[in-house]
Amino acid sequence: xxxxxxxxxxxxxxxxxxxxxxxxxxxxxxxxxxxxxxxxxxxxxxxxxxxxxxxxxxxxxxxxxxxxxxxxxxxxxxxxxxxxxxxxxxxxxxxxxxxxxxxxxxxxxxxxxxxxxxxxxxxxxxxxxxxxxxxxxxxxxxxxxxx
Amino acid sequence: xxxxxxxxxxxxxxxxxxxxxxxxxxxxxxxxxxxxxxxxxxxxxxxxxxxxxxxxxxxxxxxxxxxxxxxxxxxxxxxxxxxxxxxxxxxxxxxxxxxxxxxxxxxxxxxxxxxxxxxxxxxxxxxxxxxxxxxxxxxxxxxxxxx
Amino acid sequence: xxxxxxxxxxxxxxxxxxxxxxxxxxxxxxxxxxxxxxxxxxxxxxxxxxxxxxxxxxxxxxxxxxxxxxxxxxxxxxxxxxxxxxxxxxxxxxxxxxxxxxxxxxxxxxxxxxxxxxxxxxxxxxxxxxxxxxxxxxxxxxxxxxx
Amino acid sequence: xxxxxxxxxxxxxxxxxxxxxxxxxxxxxxxxxxxxxxxxxxxxxxxxxxxxxxxxxxxxxxxxxxxxxxxxxxxxxxxxxxxxxxxxxxxxxxxxxxxxxxxxxxxxxxxxxxxxxxxxxxxxxxxxxxxxxxxxxxxxxxxxxxx
Numbered sequence: 001x002x003x004x005x006x007x008x009x010x011x012x013x014x015x016x017x018x019x020x021x022x023x024x025x026x027x028x029x030x031x032x033x034x035x036x037x038x039x040x041x042x043x044x045x046x047x048x049x050x051x052x053x054x055x056x057x058x059x060x061x062x063x064x065x066x067x068x069x070x071x072x073x074x075x076x077x078x079x080x081x082x083x084x085x086x087x088x089x090x091x092x093x094x095x096x097x098x099x100x101x102x103x104x105x106x107x108x109x110x111x112x113x114x115x116x117x118x119x120x121x122x123x124x125x126x127x128x129x130x131x132x133x134x135x136x137x138x139x140x141x142x143x144x145x146x147x
Numbered sequence: 148x149x150x151x152x153x154x155x156x157x158x159x160x161x162x163x164x165x166x167x168x169x170x171x172x173x174x175x176x177x178x179x180x181x182x183x184x185x186x187x188x189x190x191x192x193x194x195x196x197x198x199x200x201x202x203x204x205x206x207x208x209x210x211x212x213x214x215x216x217x218x219x220x221x222x223x224x225x226x227x228x229x230x231x232x233x234x235x236x237x238x239x240x241x242x243x244x245x246x247x248x249x250x251x252x253x254x255x256x257x258x259x260x261x262x263x264x265x266x267x268x269x270x271x272x273x274x275x276x277x278x279x280x281x282x283x284x285x286x287x288x289x290x291x292x293x294x
Numbered sequence: 295x296x297x298x299x300x301x302x303x304x305x306x307x308x309x310x311x312x313x314x315x316x317x318x319x320x321x322x323x324x325x326x327x328x329x330x331x332x333x334x335x336x337x338x339x340x341x342x343x344x345x346x347x348x349x350x351x352x353x354x355x356x357x358x359x360x361x362x363x364x365x366x367x368x369x370x371x372x373x374x375x376x377x378x379x380x381x382x383x384x385x386x387x388x389x390x391x392x393x394x395x396x397x398x399x400x401x402x403x404x405x406x407x408x409x410x411x412x413x414x415x416x417x418x419x420x421x422x423x424x425x426x427x428x429x430x431x432x433x434x435x436x437x438x439x440x441x
Numbered sequence: 442x443x444x445x446x447x448x449x450x451x452x453x454x455x456x457x458x459x460x461x462x463x464x465x466x467x468x469x470x471x472x473x474x475x476x477x478x479x480x481x482x483x484x485x486x487x488x489x490x491x492x493x494x495x496x497x498x499x500x501x502x503x504x505x506x507x508x509x510x511x512x513x514x515x516x517x518x519x520x521x522x523x524x525x526x527x528x529x530x531x532x533x534x535x536x537x538x539x540x541x542x543x544x545x546x547x548x549x550x551x552x553x554x555x556x557x558x559x560x561x562x563x564x565x566x567x568x569x570x571x572x573x574x575x576x577x578x579x580x581x582x583x584x585x586x587x588x
Contacts, residue, residue, distance in 0.1 A: 039345035052213025184331025186492040198480035360493025
């Protein structure tokens, strides 16, 4: 079977737009993109971003791809008393359960993910959202051109 | 680009003052200092301090540098239901989310950190606070002398 | 004290030139750049590069910075019977002892490092060498402009 | 039963003398001292010493105490084909099998250890040797005074 996955050109588009949006709102962050296999494709740490958040950006992207949902959604299941409490200890400690990781989808398939870390939750979503919107526009144009 | 970092002489000043303050209040602790890269520069474990807290002092300092805030502040974000719940599992288990780690700052930049472990939270803050105050006085005199 | 470190713009220059050189010789690789603290600044995995080599590129860069020498040189000390046999097990398994990691230097100081993984040893050196040469030219022009 | 172990004052003497000797021969190193339990008591990383060798200094001291012999001696048993090949993978990866770790002894008992890392093998031995000699003189004077 064939699967769809991000290519490096896609990852660069996502990184570029996310970095621009982060600069625009004045927040230095880490941004990471993973492919359909959950593996790191590209990463940028903006000057001034905390180095402790590099690991988080990479693993937010991993988590969003591995569980095919935003990390914030997974986080709701991972609270004490909730149905997946403890899931954060699986996968060799790579599961991040707070906001900032988002699947990248195309035609209903999860083809990669983006992770943003270093801002507060809302800012991470704004930064990743700008990147995802730019990617969706780009794919729509590309698909139209290809048809 | 050029960044500021602690030198070993600075780390020794921080350790010496912290150890004196700890002795003064009758508490045997571990004290660790890291540089701008989060790497251990110097460490002392006072006679009688628990050896299980050595790792904590080193990693409190690492955490305070990696996230550019006191570990106690990070700990508030890391509680169940809070926005960074689970951050304690990142960075290969080196993130400590309770009191005792403090960034060392100069001219608004984070240039290293100190971690104190072995007392109760309040004591750690008193011990580290004495060291940070002595360092700030020292830098002020130095900067005045240099200008 | 003040130290020199790579900025993100430097890391991007290194990545871009390395990727161009890799494309030119027809080899898909991972490229990673770390700062003076050994922390990941930016990374690219070219389409078709093995995902198992991402970790190697990042840790080759870490190793070259942590020990201030090319990973291939460290590898000679790490052979059975040589004076640092076993160094590959230190630093939580992050030490890589074969070719592909190179310090980035400026005015005699180690200010970061680049790691290339995915090709054979000689190709990694050619790819990283092109990036380091471009960076050196860029710094020379910059330093001349600043003086 | 009573055991003898280093006190912090002893560790500081060892560190101070080792640092002086390292400065005298112009080599920036990491120096670590552990107690009879193998636990870190005090550590110093001299300005300019590679941060990758901090872990090595601490674990050389651990290893010398854990196996009650210089790490270089242990290293001879740990070569491929030798009788303890693979011992370097025991103890959670903390065993260092090259020169630089030395037990601290008193009255035939192993009461701690010192680890030096960052120089070449011979230099590490010279640096640690100066510290051990100073400690032995100090204990001899102390024992004479106490009798």
